Amino acid sequence: MDIAKYPSVSLHNVAETVPAEWANDADRLCRVPATVGERLNEVACERVRHPTGSEIRFVPRSEKDTIEITLSAVERTRVRTFWGSFQPWEPTAIGPEPKTLELTIPDRLTELTTTETGRFDPHVCRILFERFHAVAVHDISGSCRPPAATELPDKRYLAYGTSITEGAASSATHMNYVSHVARNCGYDALNFGCSGSAYCESSMAEYIATRDDWDVATLALSVNMANTGGFSPDEFDERADTFVNTIAEAHPEKQIICVTLFPYFDDVTESGDSEHANAYRDALRSIVAASPHDTLSLIDGTELMPLSGLTADLLHPGDKGMKAIGDSLAKVFDSDQT
Structure with a gap:
C-alpha cells in the first residue's frame, strides 16, 4: 500500500x-x-x-x-x-x-x-x-x-450492506440510496456494501469498529444471508448480534441504524417464503431491543420503500426505490438531530 x-x-x-x-x-x-x-x-x-x-x-x-x-x-x-x-x-x-x-x-x-x-x-x-x-x-x-x-462535508455517513447498498440496479453510482442519504443530510459517504456477500463477518465489524472517521451509520442486514447465503435465522441472529454490538460498543456516541430486510420476492411471490424473511426481521429487531447501546436503533426496511420501487427481479431497488430509501433514511437522521 x-x-x-x-x-x-x-x-x-x-x-x-x-x-x-x-x-x-x-x-x-x-x-x-x-x-x-x-x-x-x-x-x-x-x-x-x-x-x-x-x-x-x-x-x-x-x-x-x-x-x-x-x-x-x-x-x-x-x-x-x-x-x-x-x-x-x-x-x-x-x-x-x-x-x-x-x-x-x-x-x-x-x-x-x-x-x-x-x-x-x-x-x-x-x-x-x-x-x-x-x-x-x-x-x-x-x-x-x-x-x-x-x-468538504463536515460529517460522514458509513453504510454496510449488500448489493443494494452498493447500488447494483441504480442507473449510476450517485443514484444509490447511500448517495441520496448523503446529499439529503449534507454528509460525505463511506460505502462498504458487499454484493452477494454481506455475511455479517466479524472481521468487517472489527474493521468498521476501528475506524473513527464516520459520524452516523446504517447496517442493512442482510438479504444475502436470507436469500443465497444459506444461513438459518438462528445463524443470522448469532452473526448479526456480534456484528452490530461490536460496532456499537466501539462507538457508543455515534448513531447507528440497523435496517431490516427491504421488501423483496420472498414477501410477495407464490414460491417465496415470507415466514423466513420475517424471521430475519424479527431477529434483528430483537438484537437491537436487547442491546445495551442507546444510540443503536432499528428501522423496518419494508417501510422505507414501496414494492413498486423494485426492479423486475423483485430484489434490487431501481432508481425510484433507491430514492425512496434515501429520502426515508435521511428523515430519520434529521429527526434524531433536532
Missing part, C-alpha cells in the same frame, strides 16, 4: 492500493485493507477490492491549471467527473488500456456569484467510480492539492 504516492489528491473511500493485475505500474483502488479482506468470504474479499463509492478528489491550484489523471479498469466501465456537487454532462468510458483525463475547472463555475452550491466546494474535482469493475491509477500530474476540510 502506498496512498502517500499521490500526495496531490485525496483517495476517498480507499483504504489502500495494490498492484493492478491487468496493467503494469498501476495501483488498484481497494476499499478495505488486504489484511481485512483476506478474512472475509471469497466473494466479499473481491468485492471490497472494487471501488464502490470511491473517488479521486483534488483542487487545481489555479483556475487555469489542467490536471491529468491516467486510469484503467480491468474491463470497460465508466467514471463520472463531478465538480463539487455539479455532475458531468455524460460519463467517461475507461477500460484495460490506460486513458488520461484532462481536467480543468469549467469556466462558468469560476464565475459563480453564489455560495449556495451544495455540500462540496465547486472547485473540488471528484472522479466517481462505478461498482462493476476494478479500477487503477497510473499517473497524476498537474498543479493541484487535496481538498481542505472546509471544502
Whole structure:
C-alpha cells in the first residue's frame, strides 16, 4: 500500500492500493485493507477490492491549471467527473488500456456569484467510480492539492450492506440510496456494501469498529444471508448480534441504524417464503431491543420503500426505490438531530 504516492489528491473511500493485475505500474483502488479482506468470504474479499463509492478528489491550484489523471479498469466501465456537487454532462468510458483525463475547472463555475452550491466546494474535482469493475491509477500530474476540510462535508455517513447498498440496479453510482442519504443530510459517504456477500463477518465489524472517521451509520442486514447465503435465522441472529454490538460498543456516541430486510420476492411471490424473511426481521429487531447501546436503533426496511420501487427481479431497488430509501433514511437522521 502506498496512498502517500499521490500526495496531490485525496483517495476517498480507499483504504489502500495494490498492484493492478491487468496493467503494469498501476495501483488498484481497494476499499478495505488486504489484511481485512483476506478474512472475509471469497466473494466479499473481491468485492471490497472494487471501488464502490470511491473517488479521486483534488483542487487545481489555479483556475487555469489542467490536471491529468491516467486510469484503467480491468474491463470497460465508466467514471463520472463531478465538480463539487455539479455532475458531468455524460460519463467517461475507461477500460484495460490506460486513458488520461484532462481536467480543468469549467469556466462558468469560476464565475459563480453564489455560495449556495451544495455540500462540496465547486472547485473540488471528484472522479466517481462505478461498482462493476476494478479500477487503477497510473499517473497524476498537474498543479493541484487535496481538498481542505472546509471544502468538504463536515460529517460522514458509513453504510454496510449488500448489493443494494452498493447500488447494483441504480442507473449510476450517485443514484444509490447511500448517495441520496448523503446529499439529503449534507454528509460525505463511506460505502462498504458487499454484493452477494454481506455475511455479517466479524472481521468487517472489527474493521468498521476501528475506524473513527464516520459520524452516523446504517447496517442493512442482510438479504444475502436470507436469500443465497444459506444461513438459518438462528445463524443470522448469532452473526448479526456480534456484528452490530461490536460496532456499537466501539462507538457508543455515534448513531447507528440497523435496517431490516427491504421488501423483496420472498414477501410477495407464490414460491417465496415470507415466514423466513420475517424471521430475519424479527431477529434483528430483537438484537437491537436487547442491546445495551442507546444510540443503536432499528428501522423496518419494508417501510422505507414501496414494492413498486423494485426492479423486475423483485430484489434490487431501481432508481425510484433507491430514492425512496434515501429520502426515508435521511428523515430519520434529521429527526434524531433536532
